[in-house]
Amino acid sequence: MLLENLYLFFTSAMVALAMENAIFARSLGLSRSVLFMKTPGAGILCGGILTWIATASSVLVAGVNYLVEGAPYASFIRMPGYLLCVCLVYAATYLYTKKKRPALFRVIRPYLPISTFNTALFGAFYISSLKSFGFFQTVGYALGTGVGYTIAIYVIYYARKRLAISPVPRSFRGLPVLLVYIGFLSLAIYGLIGHGLPS
Amino acid sequence: MSLTANALYAPHIRHHENTRTVMGDVILVLVVLYIMAYMHYGLRAVALGVWSVAICVLADVAGTLMRRQRPHIRDLSAVVTGMLLPLMMPVSIPYRVVAVAAVVAVAVAKQPFGGVGHNVFNPAAAGFSFAAICFGVQMFTYPEPQQALVGAAGEEAVFLPVLGALDFVSGIAPTFTLRLGAVPQYELLDMAMGNYPGPMGATNILVILACLLYLVFRNTVRWDMPVAFFGAAFLFAYIFPRSQMDRLESVGYEMMSGLLLFAGVFLLGDPVTTPKRDLSKVAFGAVAGVVVMLFRRFGNMEESITFAILLMNATTWGFDMLGERVYGKIRRHRVEVFNSQKIQKKA
Amino acid sequence: MKFSTVKKYRRRHKLLGALLIRNPVLVLGLDLPFVIAAATSLKNAAAMAIQIFIIHTGTMLVGRVTCTKLHRWQAIVANVAAATFMMMVAQVLVVALFRGISNSLGMYLYLMAVNAMTVFQSSALPKNAKIWPVFTGALSNALGFALVVGVVALIREYFAFGSLWGISLPVLIKLPALAIPFAGFMLMGFLLAFTRFLNKRLLALSLLETARKEARYTKIHVDSVETIDL
Numbered sequence: 050m051l052l053e054n055l056y057l058f059f060t061s062a063m064v065a066l067a068m069e070n071a072i073f074a075r076s077l078g079l080s081r082s083v084l085f086m087k088t089p090g091a092g093i094l095c096g097g098i099l100t101w102i103a104t105a106s107s108v109l110v111a112g113v114n115y116l117v118e119g120a121p122y123a124s125f126i127r128m129p130g131y132l133l134c135v136c137l138v139y140a141a142t143y144l145y146t147k148k149k150r151p152a153l154f155r156v157i158r159p160y161l162p163i164s165t166f167n168t169a170l171f172g173a174f175y176i177s178s179l180k181s182f183g184f185f186q187t188v189g190y191a192l193g194t195g196v197g198y199t200i201a202i203y204v205i206y207y208a209r210k211r212l213a214i215s216p217v218p219r220s221f222r223g224l225p226v227l228l229v230y231i232g233f234l235s236l237a238i239y240g241l242i243g244h245g246l247p248s
Numbered sequence: 249m250s251l252t253a254n255a256l257y258a259p260h261i262r263h264h265e266n267t268r269t270v271m272g273d274v275i276l277v278l279v280v281l282y283i284m285a286y287m288h289y290g291l292r293a294v295a296l297g298v299w300s301v302a303i304c305v306l307a308d309v310a311g312t313l314m315r316r317q318r319p320h321i322r323d324l325s326a327v328v329t330g331m332l333l334p335l336m337m338p339v340s341i342p343y344r345v346v347a348v349a350a351v352v353a354v355a356v357a358k359q360p361f362g363g364v365g366h367n368v369f370n371p372a373a374a375g376f377s378f379a380a381i382c383f384g385v386q387m388f389t390y391p392e393p394q395q396a397l398v399g400a401a402g403e404e405a406v407f408l409p410v411l412g413a414l415d416f417v418s419g420i421a422p423t424f425t426l427r428l429g430a431v432p433q434y435e436l437l438d439m440a441m442g443n444y445p446g447p448m449g450a451t452n453i454l455v456i457l458a459c460l461l462y463l464v465f466r467n468t469v470r471w472d473m474p475v476a477f478f479g480a481a482f483l484f485a486y487i488f489p490r491s492q493m494d495r496l497e498s499v500g501y502e503m504m505s506g507l508l509l510f511a512g513v514f515l516l517g518d519p520v521t522t523p524k525r526d527l528s529k530v531a532f533g534a535v536a537g538v539v540v541m542l543f544r545r546f547g548n549m550e551e552s553i554t555f556a557i558l559l560m561n562a563t564t565w566g567f568d569m570l571g572e573r574v575y576g577k578i579r580r581h582r583v584e585v586f587n588s589q590k591i592q593k594k595a
Numbered sequence: 596m597k598f599s600t601v602k603k604y605r606r607r608h609k610l611l612g613a614l615l616i617r618n619p620v621l622v623l624g625l626d627l628p629f630v631i632a633a634a635t636s637l638k639n640a641a642a643m644a645i646q647i648f649i650i651h652t653g654t655m656l657v658g659r660v661t662c663t664k665l666h667r668w669q670a671i672v673a674n675v676a677a678a679t680f681m682m683m684v685a686q687v688l689v690v691a692l693f694r695g696i697s698n699s700l701g702m703y704l705y706l707m708a709v710n711a712m713t714v715f716q717s718s719a720l721p722k723n724a725k726i727w728p729v730f731t732g733a734l735s736n737a738l739g740f741a742l743v744v745g746v747v748a749l750i751r752e753y754f755a756f757g758s759l760w761g762i763s764l765p766v767l768i769k770l771p772a773l774a775i776p777f778a779g780f781m782l783m784g785f786l787l788a789f790t791r792f793l794n795k796r797l798l799a800l801s802l803l804e805t806a807r808k809e810a811r812y813t814k815i816h817v818d819s820v821e822t823i824d825l
Binding site: 204207208210211212215216217218221225226229230233234236237238239240241242243 | 314315356357359360361362363366368369374377378380381543546547548549552554555556558559562565566
């Protein structure tokens with residue numbers, strides 16, 4: 050039973066990380082501030098915070114999914130339920146680091162809001178409810194989403210470095226050519242997974 | 249070594265190759281493949297090539313003018329992209345599909361990144377991938393080559409018309425059969441001679457290998473990357489065969505079916521989108537071989553090699569960076585050894 | 596240039612600014628997931644536009660209150676909670692107006708509650724912000740989003756499915772791949788580049804116009820203005 054659950058945990062994490070990557074497969078969690086991180090360390094920090102919030106919240110979200118399943122007006126109750134779980138983890142993280150780890154708090158404070166209230170995070174929860182995941186699959190999927198998001202930000206950072214040395218046309222410099230680049234990466238991943246993407 | 253204009257400005261450059269000569273060599277071998285395609289499928293194969301080249305050149309000129317630069321058709325890069333695209337497709341492909349692939353290849357995969365020499369992704373792979381998603385049925389329906397039909401029925405070859413409605417016998421491509429885990433119906437020798445349904449330019453295995461030898465001889469393509477690529481693909485196919493048959497036979501079918509050989513020579517041989525250092529090239533080729541076989545095994549499409557190549561193109565910078573670090577350590581080690589020997593001699 | 600002229604130019608072009616020069620999607624790069632992945636038909640675009648009008652304006656007004664009463668980290672939570680409530684209200688309206696929109700939009704219908712434009716802008720309001728400028732600013736941002744999502748959805752629905760608002764139309768060539776997110780990325784890249792090109796021309800024209808007006812006082816003949824890329 051434990052082995053089976055661990056298998057479900059790891060497979061759903063790997064699927065979320067590589068094949069159903071939040072950024073490349075569904076364009077979730079994208080915004081200018083995320084795409085233009087100043088250093089790779091900042092990107093990893095942002096992604097790391099998202100991974101922590103997603104994984105910790107998914108423990109509570111699995112319970113919400115179980116309670117809401119089959120309930121009337123489930124589509125109305127889900128989002129407030131997810132928000133409650135995320136806000137609890139966000140508040141706990143904020144207050145704990147502020148009181149007990151002030152050095153860490155100073156580092157994570159600028160990235161905490163954008164990493165927490167992020168479409169990638171809530172999207173992972175919605176997909177887990179859509180696919181009727183159990184507890185281990187929900188937590189694994191959330192962890193994989195966070196790690197995949199972090200890797201994607203890292204890849205995009207180095208893509209920016211690569212594009213900076215090319216004579217890109219003036220109108221395309223910056224975000225436009227980066228979006229075209231991400232489009233081709235997304236195309237490559239689509240060739241692997243095909244039409245099997247839930248929305 | 250004769251003095252050229254390059255040598256006056258950059259005397260450390262001792263190679264005579266430039267963009268034009270490199271592209272010229274590739275065009276020469278592609279012409280040979282078009283001749284083979286003409287023999288198998290008729291004039292339509294050549295017409296598709298001409299149409300694709302025209303669209304690519306027009307798109308390239310338009311894109312370059314929009315970037316407020318002078319178009320340089322003489323660098324022949326658009327011609328090469330135009331010639332590559334139809335060779336990866338079946339001869340029954342409609343002209344509009346080729347046009348779409350050509351426009352995406354040049355206007356989306358090449359021009360926004362800065363034009364010739366600066367594109368991150370292989371234009372031909374990008375155009376083919378886009379067209380494969382849009383027009384899946386037409387892209388993977390392969391007519392039987394005329395040699396097979398003539399041999400079987402003893403009738404005169406009837407080629408597909410250049411224009412107008414198409415009526416043809418479609419064959420089951422080995423890639424489709426291997427995907428289902430079955431054994432292809434064609435003999436390995438037939439496949440080596442190009443006598444099976446598949447992409448126009450990818451079925452002539454022996455001719456493609458001869459093209460590779462010519463390009464390596466002319467220094468247009470380095471030998472290490474294709475060897476690493478084919479070696480890795482060979483090993484993967486040997487260790488994890490897709491169908492229930494003898495392992496070596498399975499490897500033979502895997503290597504000769506689809507676009508594997510064609511991509512290994514022409515798409516991976518693109519100097520712009522692949523690593524620059526020797527060690528990086530070998531590592532890139534080996535990883536590309538494994539990734540391509542993984543895409544074949546787990547991918548959603550019958551032919552997903554171009555998607556794998558796009559993914560590998562995005563990692564080229566990583567391989568170059570790693571290669572530089574390794575070479576840096578080797579150089580540092582050599583300097584340290586040299587200095588220690590010098591100190592010992594003085595002592 | 597006189598500061599009074601600059602202020603007059605800013606007031607006149609505030610709406611135009613949100614639509615083009617300071618468009619939240621095309622220039623600020625916010626709310627990209629909805630445009631890239633969900634804007635595949637005009638009905639989807641209309642539903643998302645209605646949602647963003649309700650969610651963004653409501654949350655900005657709530658944010659105007661929370662930014663004065665709560666700590667910043669508490670204000671963000673309150674704003675997102677308000678956005679979620681607005682999303683539920685908008686969902687009722689949108690589901691009633693457009694049949695089958697929940698299947699069509701999927702989870703993007705619910706993810707509107709945490710759209711980047713609302714979360715960032717509501718938590719970045721200054722404490723002395725006035726109600727009316729906050730409201731008009733929110734409306735113009737929502738209008739900017741609606742414009743972009745409408746244009747993208749129009750292009751994608753016509754060329755991918757050969758229809759507009761579900762009505763079949765003749766199309767030269769159908770490209771089903773345009774409905775997939777990767778094509779959304781590429782289309783957005785080209786649209787952003789085109790917007791940047793337009794903005795430069797607009798800026799050059801308006802600078803020329805302003806410079807000519809100033810030149811009348813100083814009797815200098817002004818022919819053209821060149822923008823320098825820094």
